[in-house]
């Protein structure tokens with residue numbers, strides 16, 4: 001299995017652990033990722049707010065680059081990027097005027113957009129292409145007794161997704177089971193964490209994250225798992241501020257889903273970038289894994 | 297609020313070109329079929345912080361209440377989570393309408409000065425134009441310098457944590473030839489009737 005790979009900007013900085021754990025998992029499962037050469041930022045929500053034509057054209061450049069590289073499918077570990085790339089593809093197909101303009105502008109820089117590449121979420125590929133049976137075979141240390149709140153965030157399954165469903169997605173929950181963990185009932189699984197509003201309106205975004213963390217705990221979870229580097233950043237990095245602000249201990253271990261897979265596969269925690277998570281140092285899961293010889 | 301005060305809006309105060317402009321944008325054309333069911337407001341995680349719910353914005357847009365819509369904080373609170381879009385029974389792309397409104401407000405500089413969302417969007421845009429890629433740390437630093445330098449102090453603890461964990465990349469990443477990015481943007485920008493976006 002070979003895919004064009006779009007890392008996205010955040011995995012070069014704050015989301016590094018997401019990149020590291022994703023790479024470790026695809027190595028283990030034999031998925032080949034070929035980085036799209038000279039990719040540019042997909043634009044996320046920010047430049048869509050300034051200029052839609054530009055946003056679509058720049059996102060389309062990445063798809064055209066993937067085509068040029070001979071990829072028939074491309075993938076990204078970031079849910080924000082996944083949505084933007086997929087939305088761009090849909091817009092170009094749905095609105096010919098937009099499409100022609102995008103194609104024209106790319107042509108000026110010597111690129112051709114054909115629309116032959118499928119945009120896939122990394123989670124979709126791991127669970128549906130590689131498959132849960134194969135994943136089960138790689139599990140060395142079943143995550144027994146680990147209760148997981150599977151957090152999909154908003155962008156993963158909305159609105160142009162090509163797997164799972166909007167209201168009650170189950171992909172991560174099934175993955176948890178395959179790893180030996182136990183998914184808890186988690187009604188806020190697709191509730192937005194505030195995304196980039198954490199930087200602009202922390203008063204509001206912190207409250208959204210507080211609600212998500214509190215619900216995870218209330219449902220008996222001891223780990224919350226996310227699929228988007230930005231969601232992971234919001235859930236993992238602000239717990240200190242949130243606890244002191246809302247005066248309620250909502251502290252919970254927050255993992256990126258490929259980190260959780262890696263632990264079950266027996267991969268060294270540092271390889272998975274776990275030392276970069278703020279909630280890992282004192283996590284009970286860390287002790288539990290150390291007891292079976294994963295990490296120290 | 298004084299319950300005896302009545303606020304009357306007159307048809308003459310409306311701007312009929314406003315709904316037309318929004319509906320001409322791909323994804324926004326179905327606005328007229330809104331049945332005002334309020335589903336979008338109900339599922340919106342941000343609506344309790346908004347001064348006007350998404351349902352109300354949809355209605356005011358279609359009747360041309362441009363001033364009211366542009367003055368509300370709703371479009372800037374929208375986090376683009378698409379919950380409204382996937383739930384709307386009339387298949388109205390509410391999120392895309394919010395985007396169209398943001399674009400219009402930025403173009404016409406109709407937003408509160410130093411509003412952080414706008415500054416972030418603009419800085420992001422400029423960074424992409426300059427390098428083709430975004431460095432989050434630079435972006436957040438610019439945002440705070442331009443809006444609220446004191447916020448930097450509050451961020452310091454987290455900043456130190458991120459440095460300690462190697463998540464603070466100072467290297468400004470870039471595409472090989474940013475001129476290519478600008479060419480694409482210029483082509484698109486010309487067609488849009490404007491070259492640069494508002495900065496301050």
Ligand code: SF4
Pocket residue numbers: 007008009010011041042043044078079080081430
């Ligand atoms: S979603 Fe964010 S991090 Fe990912 S590429 Fe787009 S802008 Fe960069």
Ligand code: SF4
Pocket residue numbers: 079080152153154155156191192193194195196228230231234375376377
């Ligand atoms: S939940 Fe928040 S961070 Fe995650 S994808 Fe949605 S907006 Fe982005």
Ligand code: SF4
Pocket residue numbers: 329330331332333334335336337350351354383384385386387388390
């Ligand atoms: S959900 Fe759709 S139809 Fe209902 S009020 Fe909102 S935009 Fe209108």
Ligand code: SF4
Pocket residue numbers: 336339340341342343350373374375376377378379380381390391394
């Ligand atoms: S996309 Fe915006 S308006 Fe729609 S539900 Fe999300 S935050 Fe609310």
